[in-house]
Amino acid sequence: xxxxxxxxxxxxxxxxxxxxxxxxxxxxxxxxxxxxxxxxxxxxxxxxxxxxxxxxxxxxxxxxxxxxxxxxxxxxxxxxxxxxxxxxxxxxxxxxxxxxxxxxxxxxxxxxxxxxxxxxxxxxxxxxxxxxxxxxxxxxxxxxxxxxxxxxxxxxxxxxxxxxxxxx
Numbered sequence: 249x250x251x252x253x254x255x256x257x258x259x260x261x262x263x264x265x266x267x268x269x270x271x272x273x274x275x276x277x278x279x280x281x282x283x284x285x286x287x288x289x290x291x292x293x294x295x296x297x298x299x300x301x302x303x304x305x306x307x308x309x310x311x312x313x314x315x316x317x318x319x320x321x322x323x324x325x326x327x328x329x330x331x332x333x334x335x336x337x338x339x340x341x342x343x344x345x346x347x348x349x350x351x352x353x354x355x356x357x358x359x360x361x362x363x364x365x366x367x368x369x370x371x372x373x374x375x376x377x378x379x380x381x382x383x384x385x386x387x388x389x390x391x392x393x394x395x396x397x398x399x400x401x402x403x404x405x406x407x408x409x410x411x412x413x414x415x416x
Contacts, residue, residue: 249311251278254330258319261290262399263347267314270406281305283327291318302329307336312413317348325356335359345394345409351375364390366397
């Protein structure tokens, strides 16, 4: 199995590293993806190597998409390749896991309308305006979609992300 983990400069460090390593623990070939290859830096100063740029990705080759939070989604949502990859995962009903500000990418991709979700409180109004039904819970699972609010919810996020991948 292969996973794409979306991130960009300003990512919330634990929201990238925890799901990335959790997937690797399950034997999944996890790849960090961003606008371009190289190093990206999280908001707490940790850096990560980007394995693949959005433009290089063939989404058919991947089984799950994880969208990290922090300030990265604000940049990723402006990338047409990232949005098309996201749409592909929803069209194909593949697992998607988004935490914190990650659902900003879902909003810009136009895939959140009519879905149940949660997120960081600062983007709840954006999700509502995009047509999502919002719940203030540590994790919300709606079909192929897993969402969580913040780093405090990572244990539940990781559990449901792995469970959803196991159903694939």
